[in-house]
Amino acid sequence: MENSKKNILVAPLNWGLGHATRCIPIIRELEKNGFAPILASDGVALQMLQKEFPHLQALELPSYDIEYAKNEADFKWKLIKNSPKMIDAIFSEKKIVKKWIAEYHLQGIISDNRLGVYSKKIPCVFITHQLNVLSGKTTWISSKLHQHFIKKFTECWIPDMEKNPNLTGKLGHLKKNKLNLNYIGPLSRLEKRDLPIRYDLMVILSGPEPQRTFLEQKLKNEVRLFAGKVLFIKGSVEEEQKIDQDENVTYYNFMTSAELETAFNESEMVLCRSGYTTVMDLAKLGKKAFFIPTPGQFEQEYLAKRFKRNGYAPYSKQDDFKIEFLKDVKLYRGLPQLEKTIHWKQLLILFEGE
Incomplete structure (x- = not known):
């Protein structure tokens, strides 16, 4: 029927x-x-x-x-x-x-x-x-x-x-x-799973153009200086999935929900925008993060400042970001897991x- x-x-x-x-x-x-x-x-x-x-x-x-x-x-x-x-x-x-x-x-x-x-x-x-x-x-x-x-x-x-x-x-x-x-x-398509850590850092980009591309270009240069394994998801949805390896960094153009769930669970910390959907995913998975709000987007800037003030996660403006800022992540307790x-x-x- x-x-x-x-x-x-x-x-x-x-x-x-x-x-x-x-x-x-x-x-x-x-x-x-x-x-x-x-x-x-x-x-x-x-x-x-x-x-x-x-x-x-x-x-x-x-x-x-x-x-x-x-x-x-x-x-x-x-x-x-x-x-x-x-x-x-x-x-x-x-x-x-x-x-x-x-x-x-x-x-x-x-x-x-x-x-x-x-x-x-x-x-x-x-x-x-x-x-x-x-x-x-x-x-x-x-x-x-x-x-x-x-x-x-x-x-x-x-x-x-x-x-x-x-x-x-x-x-x-x-x-x-x-x-x-x-x-x-909070709504999330992802589930918390107990998986061994494969990546020291996961970079996930999102948000509208041209700011997504600006951040991609900036972070590609920065992650080369990171001492550890990096998973870099560009967040550009295309016909076919592309995977590239550049020294310590594995690049994906996009991932499906199932792949993302695994990737998040296998990563030690996450570098991302402070968009609310990403925030809900991080809270559900109990992952520590560093935020770079989209320039000029008041809502993302407000959330990033609020999380820093509450001791949940550090943030930086896009133009100011340096890879060494990530060492601050361990000083914060991560987003609250709201059941x-x-x-x-x-x-x-x-x-x-x-």
């Missing part, structure tokens, strides 16, 4: 790979609980999900065309300049979703930060770890705007703990609100309907 399964659209934002990767456990649970997930995104986020779930139907959504500035100072200006494109994409999403509900008999929607992917006709969930969207002096406006969109959804799932200790701090917690919030606990069982059956009752 394959066709009796309820179709649920899962639509992550294509902004780096984080939104798509944290949807992986959700897609797995939908399948386990007898739903039929339909994937929807654009660009590398969609490619990545298609590699993970080649058996699932995949649909293309309009791109938000988020371009990153080449330097930090222009970051906000670039976003403002791009906002008309973004607004167009959100309006297009709404039209497309209306059509898809009829065409694919959708019974529910899970949108990870795609603001136009919702409908009043069916239950819709919004996933975000940012109820407050930090943008410097305009934080008040960007946060209010984001909350205005969140209100349009049936529920908002926050992949964090409601009380302290938590991973998001002021990003994912409001003093007062009228939103239908559900703190579901919370996600009650998927309870969460997914929302889509049971009649």
Whole structure:
């Protein structure tokens, strides 16, 4: 009775790979609980999900065309300049979703930060770890705007703990609100495994261009000076996996979830962006890390500073980073391992309907 399964659209934002990767456990649970997930995104986020779930139907959504500035100072200006494109994409999403509900008999929607992917006709969930969207002096406006969109959804799932200790701090917690919030606990597609350590350092890159490439170029020079074995995952999703060896460094262009799980578990420490999806993975696996936030991305800078202040992990600005900074990692205690069982059956009752 394959066709009796309820179709649920899962639509992550294509902004780096984080939104798509944290949807992986959700897609797995939908399948386990007898739903039929339909994937929807654009660009590398969609490619990545298609590699993970080649058996699932995949649909293309309009791109938000988020371009990153080449330097930090222009970051906000670039976003403002791009906002008309973004607004167009959100309006297009709404039209497309209306059509898809009829065409694919959708019974529910899970949108990870795609603001136009919702409908009043069916239950819709919004996933975000940012109820407050930090943008410097305009934080008040960007946060209010984001909350205005969140209100349009049936529920908002926050992949964090409601009380302290938590991973998001002021990003994912409001003093007062009228939103239908559900703190579901951190999401990770990875499991902690007891494997022998093969690498002294794992470098994993992520996030949008051109900053991903800038960091890759910088770290390629730095890791040559590292005394130990390095696994370097570039985070560029391509048709075929490529593996290169350069003295003490093993390079991969990308890895599947299963390969990444092994790689994390076999590495002593991790050098990475302070993107929230990576943060949740590190917390789950109990790995110590050094963070390099994406220049100009207020949210990553806030998280990196907060983790340093709380004694969890050190960080450095991209331009300042030197490989010898990694010796500080042992002085920090690592991210808190927040144990919370996600009650998927309870969460997914929302889509049971009649």
